[in-house]
Amino acid sequence: MIELMLQLGDNAIIDYLLIALMILFVFIFTFTSKSQKSKRMMVKKPIIKTELICIECGFKEIRDFKEGDYIAKETEETCKRCGGKMKINLIYSLEEKKEKKRIL
Amino acid sequence: MIFQLPNDSMGIIIQTIYILLFFVLIFFGQRIQLQLTLMELGNMIGQLDRMRINARNETYGKLKKYAKKEELLKDIFERVLNSFVIFPESMDPAGIVQKMEHIMDTRENRFLNDVKRMLNNPDIDEASLKTLSNMVEATMALDMLYKIALHFYLLAKKTGNFYIAVQLQMQAPLIFSFAKAYLQAVYAFKEGAPVGDSVGPLVVSKFIEGKKIKKHHKEFVKDTDVYELEHLKRKIYVVKASGPGGNVGKPGEAIKKLLEKNKNSIKIVIMIDAALKLEGEKTGSVAEGVGAAIGGIGVEKFKIEEVVTKFEVPLYAIIIKMSLAEAISIIKKEIAETYEDVIKRIERVIEEETEEGDKIILAGIGNTVGVP
Numbered sequence A: 001m002i003e004l005m006l007q008l009g010d011n012a013i014i015d016y017l018l019i020a021l022m023i024l025f026v027f028i029f030t031f032t033s034k035s036q037k038s039k040r041m042m043v044k045k046p047i048i049k050t051e052l053i054c055i056e057c058g059f060k061e062i063r064d065f066k067e068g069d070y071i072a073k074e075t076e077e078t079c080k081r082c083g084g085k086m087k088i089n090l091i092y093s094l095e096e097k098k099e100k101k102r103i104l
Numbered sequence B: 001m002i003f004q005l006p007n008d009s010m011g012i013i014i015q016t017i018y019i020l021l022f023f024v025l026i027f028f029g030q031r032i033q034l035q036l037t038l039m040e041l042g043n044m045i046g047q048l049d050r051m052r053i054n055a056r057n058e059t060y061g062k063l064k065k066y067a068k069k070e071e072l073l074k075d076i077f078e079r080v081l082n083s084f085v086i087f088p089e090s091m092d093p094a095g096i097v098q099k100m101e102h103i104m105d106t107r108e109n110r111f112l113n114d115v116k117r118m119l120n121n122p123d124i125d126e127a128s129l130k131t132l133s134n135m136v137e138a139t140m141a142l143d144m145l146y147k148i149a150l151h152f153y154l155l156a157k158k159t160g161n162f163y164i165a166v167q168l169q170m171q172a173p174l175i176f177s178f179a180k181a182y183l184q185a186v187y188a189f190k191e192g193a194p195v196g197d198s199v200g201p202l203v204v205s206k207f208i209e210g211k212k213i214k215k216h217h218k219e220f221v222k223d224t225d226v227y228e229l230e231h232l233k234r235k236i237y238v239v240k241a242s243g244p245g246g247n248v249g250k251p252g253e254a255i256k257k258l259l260e261k262n263k264n265s266i267k268i269v270i271m272i273d274a275a276l277k278l279e280g281e282k283t284g285s286v287a288e289g290v291g292a293a294i295g296g297i298g299v300e301k302f303k304i305e306e307v308v309t310k311f312e313v314p315l316y317a318i319i320i321k322m323s324l325a326e327a328i329s330i331i332k333k334e335i336a337e338t339y340e341d342v343i344k345r346i347e348r349v350i351e352e353e354t355e356e357g358d359k360i361i362l363a364g365i366g367n368t369v370g371v372p
């Protein structure tokens, strides 16, 4: 590297360019690594869904989670197909698909 | 050209810069690196602090909704966050499990009473109270994590010791995954929705759903229910923490009591629990094995192992795999949906290992938040 520098020593423009390039690399390196890290640290509020099932006919329906929901609780909603009572079958969180973007 | 230097003097200047840089890096390289590391750690500490404050605010806001007197809440909340547990001496380990259990029981009672006191609200139901205390616990854990990380960061800064800084830097990804998990736990308990760890109680709750329950022993032992039912022409005792508040119960104690009551007539014990997966394993994959599938500090595990050994009862385990973060944040779809598969496996194990008319214990292990 130094030898190369010495050979090019008579050409000042190339020297300046090299120095500028090195500074540029340092900047790019520090900024990209930082932004990637802070992305990894982010915590998103989860999206919670409640899956209801009709006690009479087994019709399933998914709605947003409401406070006070728990599994097997009978809710006020009625079945859209037969009008029967519904209870909570499952509660789960969904991940946003956007987050799964891969960086390669 | 801006600098009109003769060409060869330019060469000399550049050469001198390189040589100087060479010596600077040799003698001060580590110090420069220390500064860089400290800078990075400073960012991490800042981020942890934000997470901690976020958790505190969420918890405090939730408590405020139920609290009658705000001054009282503020006072006790601060005190509870700084409370501690001293674990028993292990130099002479005989009897340490009982000591540990005693101390943890004391702590739990004290903690729950403190939460009651800070709310000063007689109308609050037991389930919400337990979920709230779980939320405070997750906040405490995050607070502690921050304090420890800050301690090492300041120590590295004070002593200028590169290796303390590097040690913290090496742990950083793990510290972050823990912190993130605790923050998600705070969110989960805030909503009162099931967490990943609830999959054990969820499975047994689905198992008894729609079957005729012969007897429901509420509070069979502290915070734990037992359901008696008949299925596949066998008598099954289902053990589960009392829900739907956040609570792990004492499944070990319940299994012990059941085995002692039904001397030699119980054929097998099956335990269902969430287990930590290895990186690369699929979340929600199910595996079968033998042994006591139960986490925690080991008191309940010890009890189960002791009692099944005493009565020579085979102990089977079915686990659902997930990461730590998934275990304490709101249950994911792929974890929740494993219940059908797990129930099929339970029925298969029962048919393979027992005869008609046998008695079986089925225990769903984990925090039963959101699962009645």
Ligand SMILES: [Zn+2]
Pocket: A054, A055, A056, A057, A058, A059, A079, A080, A081, A082, A083, A084
């Ligand atoms: Zn219907």
